[in-house]
Amino acid sequence: MKLDPITLRLFVAVMEESAIARAAAREHIAPSAASRRLAELEEQLQVELFTRSNRGSQPTAAAYALLNMARGVLNEMDGIATQMRDYAQGGEQGLRGHVRVMANISSITQFLPAQLQSFMNQHPHVDVRLQERVSTDIARAVADNEADIGLLNRGSYGSRVTLRPYRCDRLAVVVPQSHPLARKRSLKLEQVVEHDLIGMHADSALNHLITRSAADQGLQPRLRMKVTGYDALCLMVAAGLGLGILPEGSARIYMGTLPLHCIRLDESWADRQLMLCVRSQDSLSPVAQLLAEHLCQPDEPLKNI
Known part of the structure; x- marks a missing residue:
């Protein structure tokens, strides 16, 4: 059996792109040549990797098993x-x-x-x-x-x-230096959600944690906007658009360059x-x-x- 890396990379691309045409474009090969290589791979392995119908191709259990092994082989190469x-x-x-x-x-x-x-x-x-x-x-x-x-x-x-x-890390609240809460030494979540919040994107673990913890306390955070990074979050807070919750170690990075205060979040779940x-x-x-x-x-x- 001769398995070449070009075919393995193509196979991985098909699995990741969920379409032969997109995978072929990613690997700079004609779709017809890609289909032929996949058929030859199935013949070499003597196993069906895709079930084909007029609605397209669906990976089999063997394909998912091969995907894990192929990634390992390609990584080693x-x-x-x-x-x-x-x-x-x-x-x-x-x-x-x-x-x-x-x-x-x-x-x-x-x-x-x-x-x-x-x-x-x-x-x-x-x-x-x-x-x-x-x-x-x-x-x-x-x-x-x-x-x-x-x-x-x-x-x-x-x-x-x-x-x-x-x-281990600890969550903290960042507020503008001019904010009424800026002189507080610690804050409870109920104090924080009285104000607009700048949140992380919907898929982030931090966003899920805050939302779940607020729901457990019967609180409804007012998310004014969502961002994808702590730098954007701190910039929005410094502009006075809301408060933010993020790891204290990450917040400290911006304390010297932005007009912000970092305040301890007094919640048991703030220790992560x-x-x-x-x-x-x-x-x-x-x-x-x-x-x-x-x-x-x-x-x-x-x-x-």
């Missing part, structure tokens, strides 16, 4: 290319490889810069590929072998992933646990295992940034 390129450029010493990391915005803005800086200082030939996603997407991506390591909010994500404690997520420890490459252990070590200060 990319790793080979990366390491050999380093050797071709004259490098000889040190750990080599690449790791795919997906993290939520709270992890990225509070903890990852210092941790990745220290890790890559120790291992300059390791290629860390980082993407920001929401927690549910991160867990799915790790389970489906789209990522090696995920950093997300604590939750129930099914049996296909393994979680371990990563970091972030988790590190993998398929299993055995599924990680040696370099991914090393990064996972590094991420779970105590914080280090960020230098020269």
Whole structure:
């Protein structure tokens, strides 16, 4: 059996795009050639990957199983290319490889810069590929072998992933310096929702947490607008358009540059646990295992940034 990477990449593209035409365009191949390659792949594997009808093609259970394996194979092949390129450029010493990391915005803005800086200082030939996603997407991506390591909010994500404690953070309220609440040392949620709020996008774990907690207390937040990042949230708050709730560590980034005050949110649910997520420890490459252990070590200060 000869499985070539071009066909495997095409297969992954078809699964991700849910259409042969879009997948063919993504992989720069004619749709007719793409269909032929998929048929040849089924013939080689002696299994039906798609059920075809006049309404299109639907992946079979075998296709979903192959998707996970194909992503792993292609990831390893990319790793080979990366390491050999380093050797071709004259490098000889040190750990080599690449790791795919997906993290939520709270992890990225509070903890990852210092941790990745220290890790890559120790291992300059390791290629860390980082993407920001929401927690549910991160867990799915790790389970489906789209990522090696995920950093997300604590939750129930099914049996296909393994979680371990990563970091704790605390939610806080940001208000304009001129706001009547700016002199408060702490705030309850009921005090906050008396004012307009700038919220995160609908899919964010933070948005779900605030909405659920408000409903539990019989409160109705007035979301004036939703944004996709903490920088946008803080800019809107500084402009006097509403109050915001975000991790205290993320809020502190903007305290020196924007006219804001950061106030403790006095709610039990404001203390959150972030988790590190993998398929299993055995599924990680040696370099991914090393990064996972590094991420779970105590914080280090960020230098020269």
